[in-house]
Amino acid sequence: MTDLHPTIAAVTDRITRRSAQRRAAYLDLMQRQREAGTNRGNLSCGNLAHGFAASGEDKPAIRAGAEMNIGIVTAYNDMLSAHQPYGRYPEQIKIFAREAGATAQVAGGVPAMCDGVTQGQAGMDLSLFSRDNIAQGTAIALSHAMFEGALLLGICDKIVPGLLIGALRFGHLPTILIPAGPMPSGLANKEKVRVRQLYAEGKVGRDALLEAEAASYHGAGTCTFYGTANSNQMMMELMGLHIPGSAFVNPGTKLRQELTRAATHRLTEIGWTGDDYRPLARCVDEKAIVNAAIGLLATGGSTNHAIHLPAIARAAGIIIDWQDFDELSRAVPLLARVYPNGAGDVNNFHAAGGIGYVVRELLGAGLLHGDVLTVGGSMADYSGQPVLVDDALHWEAAPETSRDDTMLRPVSAPFSPDGGMRLLSGNLGRAIIKTSAVAPDRWTIEAPACIFDDQDQVLAAFKAGELDRDCVVVVRFQGPRANGMPELHKLTPALGVLQDRGYRVALLTDGRMSGASGKVPAVIHLSPEALPGPDGVSGPLACLQDGDMVRVCAVKGEVTALVDPAEWAARSPAIAPPPALGVGRELFALFRHHADEAEKGGSAMLAAMETVV
Numbered sequence: 001m002t003d004l005h006p007t008i009a010a011v012t013d014r015i016t017r018r019s020a021q022r023r024a025a026y027l028d029l030m031q032r033q034r035e036a037g038t039n040r041g042n043l044s045c046g047n048l049a050h051g052f053a054a055s056g057e058d059k060p061a062i063r064a065g066a067e068m069n070i071g072i073v074t075a076y077n078d079m080l081s082a083h084q085p086y087g088r089y090p091e092q093i094k095i096f097a098r099e100a101g102a103t104a105q106v107a108g109g110v111p112a113m114c115d116g117v118t119q120g121q122a123g124m125d126l127s128l129f130s131r132d133n134i135a136q137g138t139a140i141a142l143s144h145a146m147f148e149g150a151l152l153l154g155i156c157d158k159i160v161p162g163l164l165i166g167a168l169r170f171g172h173l174p175t176i177l178i179p180a181g182p183m184p185s186g187l188a189n190k191e192k193v194r195v196r197q198l199y200a201e202g203k204v205g206r207d208a209l210l211e212a213e214a215a216s217y218h219g220a221g222t223c224t225f226y227g228t229a230n231s232n233q234m235m236m237e238l239m240g241l242h243i244p245g246s247a248f249v250n251p252g253t254k255l256r257q258e259l260t261r262a263a264t265h266r267l268t269e270i271g272w273t274g275d276d277y278r279p280l281a282r283c284v285d286e287k288a289i290v291n292a293a294i295g296l297l298a299t300g301g302s303t304n305h306a307i308h309l310p311a312i313a314r315a316a317g318i319i320i321d322w323q324d325f326d327e328l329s330r331a332v333p334l335l336a337r338v339y340p341n342g343a344g345d346v347n348n349f350h351a352a353g354g355i356g357y358v359v360r361e362l363l364g365a366g367l368l369h370g371d372v373l374t375v376g377g378s379m380a381d382y383s384g385q386p387v388l389v390d391d392a393l394h395w396e397a398a399p400e401t402s403r404d405d406t407m408l409r410p411v412s413a414p415f416s417p418d419g420g421m422r423l424l425s426g427n428l429g430r431a432i433i434k435t436s437a438v439a440p441d442r443w444t445i446e447a448p449a450c451i452f453d454d455q456d457q458v459l460a461a462f463k464a465g466e467l468d469r470d471c472v473v474v475v476r477f478q479g480p481r482a483n484g485m486p487e488l489h490k491l492t493p494a495l496g497v498l499q500d501r502g503y504r505v506a507l508l509t510d511g512r513m514s515g516a517s518g519k520v521p522a523v524i525h526l527s528p529e530a531l532p533g534p535d536g537v538s539g540p541l542a543c544l545q546d547g548d549m550v551r552v553c554a555v556k557g558e559v560t561a562l563v564d565p566a567e568w569a570a571r572s573p574a575i576a577p578p579p580a581l582g583v584g585r586e587l588f589a590l591f592r593h594h595a596d597e598a599e600k601g602g603s604a605m606l607a608a609m610e611t612v613v
Contacts, residue, residue: 002366007331008290011324012369016286019318022610023286026171026317030281034172034272040065040146051105051146058094058103062146068271070097070264071107071147071173073138073163075154080114082155082222082229085180085251089153089260096264104264107150108141110134110166112159116223120455120490122583128485128512129591131158131165131308132605135315138166142173149267150175150280155222160232161308164241164284165606168315171281174270176243176263176375177236181251183221185347189339192216193493197500200462200493221251224345226338228308231301235309237355237382238295239288240374241280244395245386248350258393259386270375278373284316287369290328291379293320294368297329297419298358299336300436304487304512306421306525311601314610322432322599326423326557332367333414334436337407340518341437344407352408356398359383365411424523424552426560427568428508428540430599431526435554437518442499443554445506445521446562448547449474453577455488462494470504472550476541477576478511479529480595480602484588487512495520506552508559510541510598523552523559525598531576542573 016023036042043051052062062069072093076086090106097104111130118124134154142150150173152163160177167175195212198204222229233247243266246259270278289309296305306325313320335358336342338349360383362368370379384395402408409415420436435443447470452458455475461467473495479485488511498505499520506521507513510529513522528539540561544550549562561568579585579592594604 002364004369005331005366007327008294008367008369011327012286012290015290015318015320015324019286022319023317027281030171030279033170034279040069040148043145051144055103055105058098058105061103062105068102068148068268068273069146070102070104070267071142071150072104073107073110073141073150073152073167075110075112075134075159075163077112079117080112080156081183081217081220082180083112084220086153089178092257092260093151093264096261097268100265100268102268104151105146107144107147108137110137110141110154110159110162112154112156115157115228115487116217119487122580122585124486125484125580125583125585126588127158127487128307128480128602129588131162131311132591132603134159134162135166135605138163139169142167142170147173148271149173151263151267152177155179155229155233157228157232157304160236161312164312165315167280168284168312171284171316172272172279174267174278174375175241175280176267177241178260178263179233179236179242179247181221181249181256182224182230182346183219184250185224185345186218187212187215189225189345190343196493197497200497224347225340226299226301226346226349228302228304230346231296231305234295234299234301234355235292235305238291238359238368240283240372240376240379240382242376244376244382244384245354245356247355248346249386250347254391255386255388255393258388262393266375278375281316283373283375284312285372286318287372289313289316289318289320291369291372293325293328294332294362295358297325297332297421298334298362298367300334300338300341300420303421303432303434303524306432307512307598307602310599311603311606314601314606322423322430325421325432329419329421332419333411334416334418334420335361335409335411335414337415342407344404348404349407352404353399353402354385356383356385357402357408360398361411367411422554422557424554424557424559426558428544428559428561429526429528431523431559433521433523433552433554435521438521439519442504442521444552445472445504446549446551447472447504447506449508449544449550451476451544451546453477455491458491459494462498467498468501468503472506472508472552474541474544474550475507475509475511476530476544476574478509479527479531480598481533481592482510482529482531482576483580484585484592485512485598485602489513492518492520508550508552510539521552521554526559527597527599529597530574538573543568543571545571
């Protein structure tokens with residue numbers, strides 16, 4: 001076996017030492033949960049009768065309590081293309097469970113918010129905090145103590161992190177996440193981007209834009225670009241929480257159904273009554289979290305996981321930070337270019353060799369922990385690809401060589417020697433930049449600041465021609481406490497136009513950029529955010545003024561206001577705009593007021609939890 005890369009070993013060791021106290025407390029709690037907590041055997045007769053009253057043909061088995069009863073937590077709705085396929089999954093899973101001598105019940109449903117629908121709209125202010133709401137909903141579902149295992153049905157941006165955070169509070173249960181797969185490829189991504197930029201310049205109208213968008217997002221399944229949703233699926237594979245190779249199989253296929261059957265059957269094999277008990281708490285350990293980060297870096301995945309992965313880790317008593325990401329990024333080569341980092345989408349990536357190829361390459365180079373406890377076997381099993389042979393599920397080896405080296409390459413000849421995610425720090429705070437889609441000659445931008453309080457102001461200035469110059473576009477008061485940290489995705493076409501016109505531009509924000517951030521350098525998640533914290537102190541970004549020279553440099557890891565220190569110290573911070581009202585945002589005021597910084601996950605729920613656990 002190849003020795004583990006020393007940087008990966010060192011970062012993992014540091015995370016383990018840093019997390020030792022919290023991790024031990026978490027595992028102790030999970031052991032007590034297994035012995036005396038959420039356990040069907042501890043229910044009273046009245047409790048149990050309520051739990052199986054409407055279970056139909058499964059009632060005798062659930063009542064007897066001799067076999068596993070699986071709790072299904074589903075994020076189904078039929079507005080989201082990614083989640084629409086889940087509608088029939090519960091009935092299928094019940095059949096598959098009976099085949100394995102088990103039973104299954106829908107434990108509960110959780111919301112599944114679509115960033116694609118709310119992007120640039122008021123509803124996006126609820127997006128980040130929907131993750132905590134989903135975690136709470138998952139906990140409510142599993143709190144009934146009726147289950148010895150859990151299947152989680154969710155796929156998109158905040159849904160998978162939320163499901164996993166909630167399920168980790170029931171970490172004594174074996175748990176498998178079941179994806180539904182990406183929709184078939186639609187309009188070529190290059191053409192979609194072309195139409196978006198033409199619309200931003202006013203050269204085509206809404207009808208042409210809508211036609212292009214509808215041709216791109218056209219059917220059931222996950223959107224095919226490599227944003228947060230598909231990065232979720234990759235991470236679940238690299239953490240060993242899927243049936244191997246199941247991430248990018250299209251919905252509505254026989255292979256997709258057989259993978260769901262395999263997940264259900266497998267769950268019954270790793271329960272606590274057998275000799276292969278694999279509880280979620282033990283599967284999600286420090287090495288699994290590091291593997292997820294490595295997969296993210298090796299494939300150019302979504303920067304949103306610089307927030308979500310620390311939050312998932314916290315739920316398992318593990319502490320990671322952006323320094324860990326930065327150091328791992330310098331050791332892990334970029335093996336994939338999937339749109340928006342390349343021309344092809346996740347279907348093309350899967351056809352080229354997909355996650356199985358990536359896992360084998362990383363393991364072979366000592367760039368991945370192979371000794372993690374997975375739900376599907378060993379980590380090496382995730383280097384296979386599922387196929388049907390005479391309608392039966394089998395796994396074959398991933399291709400020895402990439403089937404398309406424009407989007408998937410070996411460790412020996414990567415697209416880049418590093419993973420393309422950098423920690424920037426300076427007198428403005430700490431931030432993340434993703435460089436994997438940015439040309440190297442734009443990794444350093446030094447230009448005057450143009451300051452705005454929301455993205456609509458930016459677009460108005462763009463349309464008025466006020467940004468036709470070198471500039472660092474600053475959008476502040478966009479952090480978790482200010483407005484829920486919405487993504488600023490609708491700035492991408494306008495900033496892309498400015499860059500194409502020859503200007504040196506960058507985005508700097510305490511908000512989020514989409515998981516589909518692209519060719520324009522975007523310095524995001526800046527912490528501390530501009531809005532004053534509980535101590536009444538504003539983040540440095542609030543002191544920045546129009547015209548200040550700002551340097552962002554992914555080479556040196558710098559985000560700095562080039563202002564005389566004495567003048568900087570004497571400045572008063574800008575006044576934040578009042579909180580926006582409507583679209584239910586008032587209901588999330590509690591989350592905003594108590595959220596911690598992005599580097600810890602931007603969660604009020606986790607911050608409060610750590611005061612009692």
